[in-house]
Amino acid sequence: MKVLVVEDDQFHASYLQDALSDALPEVTEIIHAVDGAEGELAARQGEISAVVMDLQMERRNGIEAACTLWAERPETRVLFWSNYADDAYLRGIAQIVPDDSAYGYILKTASPDRLKLALRAVLVEGQIMVDREIHRRQKRNESPRTRLSxxxxxxxxxxxxxxxxxxxxxxxxxxxxxxxxxxxxxxxxxxxxxxxxxxxxxxxxxxxxxxxxxxxxxxxxxxxxxxxxxxxxxxxxx
Amino acid sequence: MKVLVVEDDQFHASYLQDALSDALPEVTEIIHAVDGAEGELAARQGEISAVVMDLQMERRNGIEAACTLWAERPETRVLFWSNYADDAYLRGIAQIVPDDSAYGYILKTASPDRLKLALRAVLVEGQIMVDREIHRRQKRNESPRTRLSxxxxxxxxxxxxxxxxxxxxxxxxxxxxxxxxxxxxxxxxxxxxxxxxxxxxxxxxxxxxxxxxxxxxxxxxxxxxxxxxxxxxxxxxx
DNA sequence: TTGAGACTTGCGGGAACCCGCAACACATCT
DNA sequence: AGATGTGTTGCGGGTTCCCGCAAGTCTCAA
CATH class of the missing domain: 1.10.10 (Arc Repressor Mutant, subunit A)
Structure with missing residues (x-):
């Protein structure tokens, strides 16, 4: 099983690679890209169907990258891994996620265990998984007069x-x-x-x-x- | 020599602590605070005169923290350590830095060697040191019609x-x-x-x-x- | 069918914004 | 002294913005 890691921060990238090889023994190859454009290329060439994607990146952000990526191979499983629970990201992802593909959203502040759990659930098992923290924010915004249509x-x-x-x-x-x-x-x-x-x-x-x-x-x-x-x-x- | 690290990202914090104990053998104690407010407290209680300060933090950001910190002990040496070279940070720091105190500004993307160099130059030697990347941006903005007065x-x-x-x-x-x-x-x-x-x-x-x-x-x-x-x-x- | 509620559209007017024109002060350079 | 440049201030008017009022459409439910 090949996994693509798209992440521009070197510390986070190496931390994530450790977590990956630790949590998923079935992973045989980890490919690393430092921004969305590079990630798209790598996914296309490597025929990759499991991706961990950072959201904030210089040239082309994670949502745009995931969009083209899913357009080419809708069954790709993507775990979004981000610093923030910004509503804009949630909306963006909700709009582009294909009907029946697995994805997840987890915060970088999540514990290593939770990260590993999410990696397994999304990339291996093909589940949908959203960080509790993020879900809470979404709920909060859903309240009466707060949430934007x-x-x-x-x-x-x-x-x-x-x-x-x-x-x-x-x-x-x-x-x-x-x-x-x-x-x-x-x-x-x-x-x-x-x-x-x-x-x-x-x-x-x-x-x-x-x-x-x-x-x-x-x-x-x-x-x-x-x-x-x-x-x-x-x-x-x- | 005691050093205070103010940084809310756990990965970066531990990376920094490694770099610190690696580069500065004279460091006897590393204190860690996760935001500006906590950092101010720790500095006051620990009578600390060497600080590495992240800029983006939840409750109270690095510049505000440095401000009160320098008000209490102007000779404190502060190395700012940030993800971005945003002009707002440069202005903020330039405004509050005391006349003759040592400080530095280095990006998180800097190589480990450069980080260690900066740690030594600012915290031990008391020099002023600004990341080349940042200096370049400042220059760019200084150009004819671009830079704001x-x-x-x-x-x-x-x-x-x-x-x-x-x-x-x-x-x-x-x-x-x-x-x-x-x-x-x-x-x-x-x-x-x-x-x-x-x-x-x-x-x-x-x-x-x-x-x-x-x-x-x-x-x-x-x-x-x-x-x-x-x-x-x-x-x-x- | 009727009524309540949500959404859309037009009109009109007061306030704020944007900016050309022009005058004046102050500093610097020749 | 004169020229030049930069910064400050007032005036006037065209444009956009903000929003109350009112009329119309559509949906859902009683």
């Missing part, structure tokens, strides 16, 4: 790119006023107005981006990925 | 908090128009307008925050730290 999320992505209402409406096929309504509920859910001082009025748009970042709803990589998608959309629409 | 930077901090022009003017003691001029040059230097498509107009404020993040001029911790400072200012000015 999908349509709110895409408007947030456009907002943080700096698009103005009219263009968002055009891109998403909504009327101007509807976009503004979405923004309204965004401001509400992100807690834009509940600042410390009462009679303190803030710039809602900037504040929304700020809040989305500190609540880990999005992160800088989300920004960069959204930028790339915008560029594609722009080319298609002159 | 200090006054532009503070306006940027207010902007990203969501303050509106009038309030920024009040807080920084400038006229409204001056603030807007600062913003103008900010937009220019951050490359707010140079979007892919020509006739594409963006929301400047949001775009400025976006650009500042992806160019690593600021990061999420900068946001959180700025928020705390704003809160203090608000209390003082009702």
């Amino acid at each position: 999908d349509s709110e999320f895409v408007v947030l992505l456009d907002l943080v790119l700096g698009l103005q209402d009219k263009l968002i409406a055009k891109r998403r096929g909504m009327s101007l006023r509807t976009v503004q309504n979405r923004l309204l509920s965004l401001y509400d859910k992100l807690g834009v107005d509940q600042s410390h001082d009462e009679n303190l009025i803030l710039n809602k748009r900037v504040r929304a981006l700020n809040r989305a970042l500190v609540t880990r709803t999005i992160n800088i990589e989300t920004l960069e990925a959204a930028e790339r998608e915008l560029e594609i959309w722009l080319r298609e629409n002159r | 200090d006054s532009e930077f503070v306006v940027l901090l207010d902007l990203v908090l969501g303050l509106q022009d009038k309030l920024i003017a009040k807080r920084r003691g400038m006229s409204l128009r001056t603030v807007q001029n600062r913003l103008l040059s900010l937009y220019d230097k951050l490359g707010v307008d140079q979007s892919h498509d020509e006739n594409l107009i963006l929301n400047k404020r949001v775009r400025a925050l976006n650009r500042a993040l992806v160019t690593r001029t600021i990061n999420i911790e900068t946001l959180e730290a700025a928020e705390r400072e704003l809160e203090i200012w608000l209390r003082e000015n009702r």
